[in-house]
Amino acid sequence: MKQRNGFVSNSSSSSFIVAYETSPPCPHCGRSDTDFADMIRASGDISENTYIIRKYAGDILDNLNEQVNIYKRNIKELSKENPQNKIGTYTGSNWTVGQEIESAEEDMRIHKETIAKVEEYMKKQWRVIEFSISNHASEIYEHIRNNEDKVVVIWSDDR
Numbered sequence: 001m002k003q004r005n006g007f008v009s010n011s012s013s014s015s016f017i018v019a020y021e022t023s024p025p026c027p028h029c030g031r032s033d034t035d036f037a038d039m040i041r042a043s044g045d046i047s048e049n050t051y052i053i054r055k056y057a058g059d060i061l062d063n064l065n066e067q068v069n070i071y072k073r074n075i076k077e078l079s080k081e082n083p084q085n086k087i088g089t090y091t092g093s094n095w096t097v098g099q100e101i102e103s104a105e106e107d108m109r110i111h112k113e114t115i116a117k118v119e120e121y122m123k124k125q126w127r128v129i130e131f132s133i134s135n136h137a138s139e140i141y142e143h144i145r146n147n148e149d150k151v152v153v154i155w156s157d158d159r
Contacts, residue, residue: 013049017130017155019121049134057128064115071108117154
């Protein structure tokens with residue numbers, strides 16, 4: 001996972017894992033705030049780059065844990081090689097085995113931190129979703145920025 005500061009990207013879309021607090025409907029009129037997932041779905045009608053990838057926290061955790069297991073297998077396989085060999089099998093680059101192991105370990109660390117954050121917000125009864133949004137979906141970026149107390153970016157390939 002790439003990590004950068006702020007909302008920047010050289011891609012036409014960005015992926016996020018977000019936790020958000022939902023408000024119960026008004027007991028008098030039944031009205032409730034717009035659900036964040038509904039906002040993403042509505043934007044998706046405009047752009048094919050905006051869609052929900054995983055809408056259940058359990059599915060997100062399953063995917064993250066699967067990725068951690070893949071990193072563990074890659075590290076185990078790479079560890080059998082000479083650390084000075086330039087092979088590029090993991091990253092597709094001309095890195096040494098040692099550099100590739102470091103890269104896989106860093107990716108695995110980020111995934112484990114993301115798992116812990118997803119679990120933290122699940123305990124708070126917040127909804128957690130993974131989605132992709134077009135970089136032109138400014139209303140979603142604005143909603144994230146303007147509702148930091150109710151919408152938390154757990155992970156992004158755009159940060």
